[in-house]
Amino acid sequence: MADYEAEAGRITIKLVYYGPAQSGKTTNLMRLHDLLQPEMKGEMMTLETHNDRTLFFDLLPLGITAPSGLLIKFKLFTVPGQVQHDSTRKAVLSRADGVVFVADSQRAQSVNNGAAFENLAENAARVGLDFERLPLVVQFNKRDLPGVLAEEEILARWQGARWPVVFSTALIGCGVVETLRALLEQVYDAIDGQMQLSAVHGLTRPAFVDAAAGLAP
Ligand SMILES: Nc1nc2c(ncn2[C@@H]2O[C@H](COP(=O)(O)OP(=O)(O)OP(=O)(O)O)[C@@H](O)[C@H]2O)c(=O)[nH]1
Numbered sequence: 124m125a126d127y128e129a130e131a132g133r134i135t136i137k138l139v140y141y142g143p144a145q146s147g148k149t150t151n152l153m154r155l156h157d158l159l160q161p162e163m164k165g166e167m168m169t170l171e172t173h174n175d176r177t178l179f180f181d182l183l184p185l186g187i188t189a190p191s192g193l194l195i196k197f198k199l200f201t202v203p204g205q206v207q208h209d210s211t212r213k214a215v216l217s218r219a220d221g222v223v224f225v226a227d228s229q230r231a232q233s234v235n236n237g238a239a240f241e242n243l244a245e246n247a248a249r250v251g252l253d254f255e256r257l258p259l260v261v262q263f264n265k266r267d268l269p270g271v272l273a274e275e276e277i278l279a280r281w282q283g284a285r286w287p288v289v290f291s292t293a294l295i296g297c298g299v300v301e302t303l304r305a306l307l308e309q310v311y312d313a314i315d316g317q318m319q320l321s322a323v324h325g326l327t328r329p330a331f332v333d334a335a336a337g338l339a340p
């Protein structure tokens with residue numbers, strides 16, 4: 124559940140980009156950093172990368188203010204996708220308010236996607252997150268590459284799952300804001316009751332999503 128600091132008038136929402144190695148998690152955050160309005164974002168922080176591979180995490184901070192004056196801070200994290208970094212993944216996932224699962228659309232990556240999704244479910248349970256109720260968006264990235272699964276095939280596979288599926292080419296920024304918006308809609312619904320965003324803070328779901336996705340004036 125989002126972190127509420129009453130004296131500071133501030134809540135902090137943690138969003139985590141999870142998925143197999145090299146699927147494009149870091150690239151999502153880099154493109155968001157390019158696309159968002161400067162006044163609402165902080166500097167993107169990259170903690171130790173080696174040959175383009177995340178060893179700890181990347182962090183992109185964002186902030187918006189509700190009509191009541193409540194400050195809402197978002198911290199967007201990536202995890203390292205390489206199999207051996209499981210303890211780091213668990214630590215980063217801990218206390219997440221929402222997750223983007225970044226899958227690699229290449230057919231040859233299907234097994235890695237499946238393993239990483241299972242790893243997400245397992246680690247969510249280990250850190251005490253209720254996976255059934257966790258806000259989650261599934262992003263199929265790298266749509267520009269040859270040898271990717273057809274959209275129809277992916278949708279057929281994920282049909283019946285409750286999570287929205289978004290297609291993206293993060294490399295050129297395509298689909299990254301749409302993915303974040305899909306996650307923010309779920310996050311709002313998950314925290315509105317307890318945080319009283321609409322009732323007390325005058326922040327509707329569309330205003331929350333527009334502001335946090337950096338599209339509002
Ligand atoms: N063609 C193509 N390449 C992409 C796309 N998104 C990311 N990449 C490339 O894929 C490689 C891995 O991207 P990253 O964003 O570093 O992947 P990651 O998921 O953070 O990887 P780890 O940190 O190792 O878990 C980089 O060379 C990116 O430029 C895309 O949409 N299309």
Ligand SMILES: [Mg+2]
Pocket residue numbers: 148149150175176177201202203204
């Ligand atoms: Mg990375």
